[in-house]
Amino acid sequence: MWIRTYSTVWMIGGFALIVYMGHLYITAMVVVIQIFMARELFNLLRKAHEDRHLPGFRLLNLHFFFTAMLFVYGRLLNQPLVNSVTPDKYLYQFASSLIKHQMAICYFLYIAGFMWFILTLKKNMYKYQFRQYAWTHMILIVVFTQSSFTVANIFEGIFWFLLPASLIVINDIFAYIVGFFFGRTPLIKLSPKKTWEGFIGASVTTMISAFVLANILGRFQWLTCPRKDLSTGWLQCDPGPLFKPEYYTLPGWIRQLLPWQEISILPVQWHALCLGLFASIVAPFGGFFASGFKRAFKIKDFGDSIPGHGGITDRMDWQMVMAVFAYIYHQSFIVCQGISIEMILDQILTKLTFEEQQNLLVKLGHILQERLGHP
Missing domain, CATH: 1.10.1220 (Arc Repressor Mutant)
Incomplete structure (x- = not known):
């Protein structure tokens, strides 16, 4: 428990520093995490004996990895890139041309990788090679698709990345603490250490934290403003109606108990409750899925990058599910209200x-x- 706590403190401290530095640094952090996750997943089905007979096969995986990264981030960051180079005529023309043909470039890079794969097929190795080919595509779909939603949230405003990510951390920490001290009733067979007491205690804590944390984070413009270019530095903007406080007069009997006559609530706090509810009930199933996955491969952790926690993938299983929900919720229920x-x-x-x-x-x-x- 102490090793896990020590690692958690370091992770939270490093995470806070990167968030403080801004959008681009957070995006770089997501890319690094994504690379580590892909590496851990690639290694699950890799066999050293077969790899020795397939020189260049790892390089092929890197080719697909680079192609997927160019496709995903090229589509996400094309407008911020254009906005960043607008003052320079030649850079603007180059960036516009690159963006215009980005999909074609990625397609032909993929076709080149496909042809490379076919040309490297070896007798008696077909089954291993095709299994690795399918595994590579599954990893790219899972890792890149979900991490792309994370980056999209970042550029919509750090708030929409930071709040969901924080709720997952809070839920995970309190599920562990409450389960460690009070857990008695097993929750699910896939994760024998998960208990109903930890699940319920973490859910209550997460819902309260969502409402309070949204009020705190929503008062900083550099967290709520969307980033329209690739520059660094803090932003200032019209926060929009979601982040403008509304004041409510407290009932008389409450005013007799508390020193406040009224309280201020940001409209976004009501939306935060929906994020908190998802983080409490649905997001943990990402962890259960990962537990079942590890049992299928008879491994304890995806890696050992983080002492007491396992690999990067072990920490990001919930985050990926939450990032997709946060993006869909923001696009479905927030965008119109925030204009x-x-x-x-x-x-x-x-x-x-x-x-x-x-x-x-x-x-x-x-x-x-x-x-x-x-x-």
Whole structure:
């Protein structure tokens, strides 16, 4: 327990420092974690004896890895890249051309890897090679697809990355602590150490933490502002209605017990409860899935990168599930509510040329005239 606690403190401290440094550093952290996860998963089915007869096979895996990374991050970061190089005419033309043909470049890189794989097939090694080929694609789909949602959350605002990630950490820590001291009733056979007491205690703690933490994080603009380019530094923006406090007068009997007459609540706190509920009930099933996966391969941990915790994949199983949910929830229920007139005007003034702004004004005038019934 002490080794696990010591590692946890170091991880939380390093994580806090990277978050403090900003969007690009957090994205770099996600990429590094992704590389370690892919490495641990690649090693699960790799056999040294067969690899000796297949020189260059690991290089082929790296080729697919690089292609997947170029495809995923190229699509995610294309607009921030254009925004970053806009002042330079030649860089802008180069970046625009690269983005325009990015999908074709990735496709032909993949086809090159496919042909490479076919040309390296060896007699008596077909089964191993095709198993490795399928395993490589499964890893790329699982790791890159889910980590891409994480990066998308980061550029929507660090808040949408930090809050879900923190809730998973809180749930994991309190499930371990409550289960360690009070756990008696087994929760699921896949994870014998998981108990109902730990599950319930962690759920209550996570829900409370979600509501409180959203209020704290939501008051910092550098956490709530979306990043539109690849520059570093803290941001300032109109926080939008979700992050503007609403004041509620407390009932009389509560005011007699507490020194406050009213409390301020950010609208985003109600959404945070949904994230907390998911982190408490659904996200742990990512851990159960990983437990079943390890039992299938008869291993204790995916690796030994983190003392007391196992490998990077052992810590990220819940996070991946949570990142996908946070992105889908944000796009489904937050995006429209988070749009303000100031944000729209900022996009119009920065993205459109003067002629396009004039055309937009004329079209808006026509639309408003039609709605008002004027000729």
